[in-house]
Amino acid sequence: MAQDAAQRPVGDLAIGVDIGGTKVAAGIVDEQGAVVARARADTPDRSVRPKVVEDTIVGVVNELLQQAPGRIAAVGIGAAGFVAADRATIVFAPHLSWRQEPLRDRLSALIEPPIFIDNDANAAIWAEGKFGAARGETSAMMITLGTGIGGGILMNGEVIRGRFGIAGEFGHMQVVPAGHRCECGNRGCWEQYASGNALVREARSLVAANSPLARDLYERVQGDASQLTGPLVTEVAKAGDRTAIELLAEVGDWLGVGLANLAAAFDPGAFVIGGGVSAAGDLLIEPARAAFRRQLTGRGFRPEARIVRAELGNEAGMIGAADLARASVLGG
Template identity: 45%
Template sequence: MDSDADPPLTVGIDVGGTNIRAAVVDGVGQVLDTAQAPTPHSAEALVLAIERAVRELGSSHRVAAVGLAVAGFLDVDRTTVLFAPHLPWADAPVARDLTDRLGVPVVLEHDANAAALAEYHFGAAAGGHNVVVVALGTGIGGALLQEGRLYRGSFGVAPELGHIQVVPDGRACPCGKRGCWERYCSGTALVDTAIELLATDPALSTLLAREVAVDAGMLTGRRVAGAAQDGDPLAVAVMADFAHWLGVGLALVGDVFDPDLIVVAGGVAGSAPLFLDAAREHYAQLATGAGHRPLARIRSTQLGEAAGLIGAAELARTAVRGP
């Protein structure tokens, strides 16, 4: 058995709505090797894609266990994916199926919970007492840490922040509701907002607008962020709208949980310099009792897009060695 000085290597996999990102991670949260693939649209193909990624990484590293950070609801034992708005799994015994295929322990965790644990142990959430992590990606994931321990609620799905309604009868959401926070504040939302702004002002002529006119399919959240970085007026307006809705949601989060620290994580957080300062201002104005109560510090991720898979790998390591 490995000694404390030589913890086992594990694979962490962030199973997102757009991509599967896998990595071999060591005991201090360092990523040693990576693999990536688009997220398939069928349940069986998704399991096969994950198996291929693990076997690819396992060909060069001795892997003791695998952790999956999943964008969806898990059962209390965190072995079955009950529902995932952006994934093809429903009531799927994913941990059992992959354990049987791979021959090593496989554990599941909500992606935002995995990112929160990684940030707490290795990144921006270190030293926080009551910490909320808001993971901005294809949608929004949320996690709550109280003195380093995850709060899961009675049935293991808390806190589901992305589907708080912020706009009555607003944009339709894959979850079945309308006006969810993630429909206005996510990588997907950046695209939708750009299209809406163009629809309200067809005469708007910017490089990004012309690209969309040629091929709307090329528009992505990353492209919007890149154009905003270059000063494109359409993209700058999109990011301003994004910052507004992030501030609205963070004010709700602050009112409900009263955290001392909020960490903004996920793929979109890589563009935080474009929106986070403005979001902080909106949050400070909209929080109930603003000006008469302490407000949470708001930090950007230190681990970036790797946070979810690093946290999943750490959970897998705990499953092998014990807490």
């Protein structure tokens, strides 16, 4: 059982945990945003009970606590889901089994340092604003492209969470009426067209049809479309395969359309693109920039936000969660 908060040790480091659809990644983070130790585990299947996911989190956190005894000020959890305004409850997680889950209380009973909960993209934009690609920007937005799409908003140097705590769920904006069914229950959500799942879906459809345009992809998986992954499509694209490049460009086009809509609503100075799909670099970012310019309201007569790849990579959520947790305990 965890100690009372007044008895808990306060150190100079924090642990950040990034919970995605496929992995739980954790790290010890110092005050400069550097990750000094790491741990990782696979995310349990969404069909399992929430406790199994929570036990996985506890496992990676305890592994790291053993490496820095007495020096961990707090543990920050960046979750891919809707986090309530109390920052203690996961209201809904499309890719996990959490529904009104009192995550902070459950973890606090098992983990020694204080627990801080936030959406993973909120954590990521905080990290990129303080340590990464959005340094110097008072207003910026984070778009994380992974299994789905997450979003974070930084305005006037503060993370904007909304009245109920769940602002920034851009992936579930409808961009295609009656489009692809989304795991959230609606149709035509942005993440059905500009995410890792969208990339894999389109690649698999070509391979399953034995399209001559997808010969390289077909051979890489020996005709088994189920073996195709986003990283594999990106690898093939980087090797020069025209179809894989086209698939990434299509995702980039949809990304740019959504960014133009967000620019009309929020007018940020920068969009920071993170998540696993951002590993494609300019194969994704350049088509997004082009589509953004084509779709931007008032194009040619207004300043354009920068569209940049996240500097902190897949660790932005982890770093941000740790830094927000540290600030919640120590201030700053």
